[in-house]
Amino acid sequence: MSDGCQVRGVFARMGERWSLLICRELNGRAMRFSELRTALPGVSSKVLSSALQRLEEDRLVRRDVTCSRPPRVRYALTPAGESLYQQVTAMAEWIKIYGTLIGPET
Amino acid sequence: MSDGCQVRGVFARMGERWSLLICRELNGRAMRFSELRTALPGVSSKVLSSALQRLEEDRLVRRDVTCSRPPRVRYALTPAGESLYQQVTAMAEWIKIYGTLIGPET
DNA sequence: CGGAATCCGAGAGGATACTG
DNA sequence: CAGTATCCTCTCGGATTCCG
Numbered sequence: 467m468s469d470g471c472q473v474r475g476v477f478a479r480m481g482e483r484w485s486l487l488i489c490r491e492l493n494g495r496a497m498r499f500s501e502l503r504t505a506l507p508g509v510s511s512k513v514l515s516s517a518l519q520r521l522e523e524d525r526l527v528r529r530d531v532t533c534s535r536p537p538r539v540r541y542a543l544t545p546a547g548e549s550l551y552q553q554v555t556a557m558a559e560w561i562k563i564y565g566t567l568i569g570p571e572t
Numbered sequence: 573m574s575d576g577c578q579v580r581g582v583f584a585r586m587g588e589r590w591s592l593l594i595c596r597e598l599n600g601r602a603m604r605f606s607e608l609r610t611a612l613p614g615v616s617s618k619v620l621s622s623a624l625q626r627l628e629e630d631r632l633v634r635r636d637v638t639c640s641r642p643p644r645v646r647y648a649l650t651p652a653g654e655s656l657y658q659q660v661t662a663m664a665e666w667i668k669i670y671g672t673l674i675g676p677e678t
Numbered sequence: 679c680g681g682a683a684t685c686c687g688a689g690a691g692g693a694t695a696c697t698g
Numbered sequence: 699c700a701g702t703a704t705c706c707t708c709t710c711g712g713a714t715t716c717c718g
Binding site: 471472474475476477478482483485486523525526545546550553554556557558560561564567568569570 | 578580582586589591592630632655659671
């Protein structure tokens, strides 16, 4: 994000390993850290937290701390994040149609 | 591309440093390697050729060799590449509107 | 002209272990 | 519960040099 081309920044961020999956989980409801962790099989807490931090820096995800001991943290999409996820979904529809034309020949 | 999630693959590829710029240059016309190189200030031939190779693997760009000595190579978007670029352009419109909401606070 | 070969640095992603 | 701390690997981007 922020090397002069906003567009590329959005694609790069959403192209990261867990960004889309995180946004899909958060779409429509806030979730706790551990909820996300179990909803995303294979992610480690370190990887998840750093992915969430980048999404938070981009103001696509919001982090709400409601209690400090025991810690209660909820993650949610911001309005921008929800709006972006809708756009991504639209592009996913395109990929369903043209996706077979692209990618390595396997 | 091809880790089970086509969508992320497309985003990751288009999120790379030169992919979008290459597609923008190739949109509507084929170009020679050296044309691309001068049209994209700051790119080295190694970086450009590896970026083109990845786009070619994804079948978004086509490489045509018309002469071997002296070498004449033309790059062009495939139909899938042109179609994808239109989709990307649509998302770029979204970013023009909502883009101010995202990104680091500078 | 259109690259390939080599080397380097940065950052994403992952495994494992530990903590307030 | 919600992370942080290390350590490792891999890929992209870049600089430089060389080649048919």
